[in-house]
Amino acid sequence: MSINETKSLVVKMHPSDNALVALVDLEKGKEVTFEGQNYILKDNVKAKHKFYTTDLKTGDEVMMYGVLVGKAQYDIPQGSLMTTDNLKHAADPYAYRKVDYQWKSPDVSKFENRTFMGYKRKDGSVGTANYWIFIPTVFCENRNLDVIKEALHNQLGYAVSGKYNQFAHDLLTAFKNGEDLASANIHLNPNPKSNRVFKNIDGIKFLNHQGGCGGNRQDSETLSKLLASYANHPNVVGVTLLSLGCQHLQIKNFVADLKVQNPNFDKPLYVFEQQQMVSEEELIAQAIKSTFIGLSEANNIERTPQPLHYLNVGVKCGGSDGFSGVSANPAVGYTADLVVALGGKVLLAEFPELCGVEQNMIDRCQSEESANKFIRLMEEYDEQAHRVGSGFFMNPSPGNIKDGLITDAIKSAGAAKKGGTSPVVDVLDYTELATKPGLNLVCTPGNDVEATTGQASSGANLILFTTGLGTPTGNPICPVIKVATNTVLATKMKDIIDIDCGSVIRGEKTIPEMGEDILEFCIKVASGEILPKSVQLNQDDFIPWKRGVSL
Secondary structure, three states, X not given: OEEOOOOOOEEEOOOOOOEXXXXXXXXXXXXXXXXXXXXXXOOOEOOOOEEEOOOXXXXXXXXXXXEEEEEEOOOEOOOOEOOOOOEEEOOOOOOOOOOOOOOOOOOOOOOOOOEEEEEEOOOOOEEOOOEEEEXXXXXXXXXXXXXXXXXXXXXXXXXXXXXHHHHHHHHHHHXXXXXXXXXXXXXXXXXXXXXXXXXXXXXXXXXXXXXXXXOOHHHHHHHHXXXXXXXXXXXXXXXXXXXXXXXXXXXXHHHHHHHHHOOOOOOOXXXXXXXXXXXXXXHHHHHHHHXXXXXXXXXXXXXXXXXXXXXXXXXXXXXXXXXXXXXXHHHHHHHHHHHHHOOOXXXXXOHHHHOOOHHHHHHHEOOHHXXXXXXHHHHHHHHHHHHOOOOHHHOOOHHHHHOOOOOHHHHHHHHXXXXXXXXXXXXXXXXXXXXXXXXXXXXXXXXXXXXXXXXXXXXXXXXXXXXXXXXXXXXXXXXXXXXXXXXXXXXXXXXXXXXXXXXXXXXXXXXXXXXXHHHHHHHHHHOOOOOOHHHHOOOOOOOOOOOXXXX
């Protein structure tokens, strides 16, 4: 990546690129000098957007990040703005080729003897949090979970709705007193202080979903594996399972999948089947009582110092913009390389957003088996999308396009940067557990919540989530750290953003410096010293993937 150091107007992502990214708004007619060449802009080019550095003929290839990202739709003069009209998605074909990929790992000397305060489990895994989870085997139990959640969250100090309850109460009082609500002096006060009963229980989480019955049996089988992986997750200390009784996803199926994941599973598991109970009231009361007892025992578990190689970091982007591949994603990628060099795991997911960089991923695979598995999963996924009239090329959202991501290949090439540069040690299908230290590719959709749900199921105990437009996405059991690509976003949405990478855009910090800062933040989160904004907000997003077409 090359930045114009004198004026910091533009950036070139790779020497072979024939487009530059604007770091600030540039006006039509402005002369931009970069690496000894002058460019006269034919259009206004807003920050995050691109302009062409050469004259292009119809069909000419456009390169960014060193890969093909699209083809010109008509003759385009140098200095023109890149748009969805003049550029359409294109990507190079890919295949396995035996490559001796060489990786130069970053300097990790300042982190080598560091630890984080984690929860060591009996099976040897280490959690960054201590959660009790409620699992419904079928959507029919969602209402019962909602009732239990309201009771336990309010009584045990995990609710975050206190300030809104008070706000609504004040409005109601004003209404009853005949006050004009539009002009009433009623304000939303900050959250009341936490009054948690169990200090070593970081939360009680509820995995409401819409599956378990209906659909097809494969959906229920996949859901069972997903729920089992959450029960087995190192951030989970105990499980309460609610079942109706007649659904596709039977309790025995869930237990069998749990034993496959961990034959020695020994966490508290309380199971209640509604059709075997006298009443709904008895079901809820017994579930609450048993869980309360389990919580009181689990509260005795405390954090202890753990080596950084127990970090398992999912890397994800959502609400991406034209700066995602310039600042936040490369910075998170450097963090990923640090984690790998320290012996930890990194999970790069969202396969639709690897479209266009497949060859790079294949060449980095340590085994031919992993490379072929990646090729198979990508081809099956894309073929399924094409069967319904879609494809990976339809991935960018309106928000992505508005802020500079014109084709899926551009979005993908920037998105892949958050995985760093280390070799790919394994390729995992959805719900498969990561067992090998290093960079793992995990097959999930690009959809924010479906992807983070899948990353947690593969064992991520932290997720770094980059965003240029802003999104509140979180996860019930895996702390999600939100990393902004730009300072405008970090300032505007400071209630959901944890880290600001705008200093990279301004040239105040290098990618390695920002990457090290992010790892320092991760260590504090893993130790419970800092609660990411998504955790503070109880942003417990959980959407199982049914393996249908989701980009």
